[in-house]
C-alpha cells in the first residue's frame with residue numbers, strides 16, 4: 001500500500017508566533033507528513049495550544065479544529081483576542097472568552113491575589129494537579145490561566161490563557177489586555193483568601209456592631225464601613241492598603 005505525503009503551508013498570525021521555535025516567524029511554513037491529521041493536531045505540533053487559536057482559514061474558508069488537512073492546503077491560523085472583527089467567519093467557538101471566571105495553575109498564586117483584589121472570580125489551590133485543573137475549567141466554564149502550554153493542549157479545555165510574563169505586574173496587565181477586562185474591574189468585591197464574595201456592611205446594618213468589636217482599636221476610631229467574606233467570614237476594612245490599591249488601579253487604567 002502506498003501512502004502519499006500531505007504537503008501544504010501553514011502561517012501563524014500575530015502573537016501565535018510567540019510559541020514557534022525554529023521556524024521563520026510570520027511566514028508560510030511548509031509542512032509535509034504521512035498519514036491523516038486534523039488541523040488541530042497540525043497546529044499543536046508547532047507547540048501552539050488550541051485554546052490560543054480563534055480562527056483557522058483553509059484556502060480562505062473558515063474551518064473547525066477537526067478539519068482533516070488535505071494536500072495543497074494553505075492554512076492561516078489567527079490568535080484569540082485579535083482586535084479585528086472576525087464575527088460571522090469563525091466556526092470554532094460560538095461564545096467569546098470574555099466571561100471572566102478563572103481557575104489558575106498552582107504557580108500563579110501571586111497573580112491570583114492581584115486579580116481577586118481587582119474583583120475577579122478566580123479559583124486557586126496550590127495542591128491541584130493538571131487533571132483537577134482541567135476538570136474545573138471544563139465543568140465550571142472557567143478560563144484556565146497557566147504558564148504551562150502543555151496543560152492547555154488537553155482536549156477538554158477550550159478556554160485558556162498562557163501567561164507569558166514572569167513579572168507579576170506585567171502578568172496582571174497581560175490578563176486585562178488580552179481578555180479586554182478593564183471594564184470589569186470591581187475592587188473590594190472579593191475575598192483575597194478564599195475567592196468568596198465580600199458583603200458591604202454599614203453602620204446602620206444589624207450585623208455591624210458584631211463585626212465592629214472585632215476590629216483593631218486603631219481602626220475603630222475612623223472605620224464606618226466593614227466588608228465581610230460571605231464564605232470564610234474574614235473581615236476587611238478600607239485601611240491604608242485600600243488607598244494603595246486605589247492608586248494601583250489608577251495606574252493600571254492610565
Ligand SMILES: [Zn+2]
Pocket residue numbers: 191192193194195196229230231232233234
Ligand atoms: Zn473568604
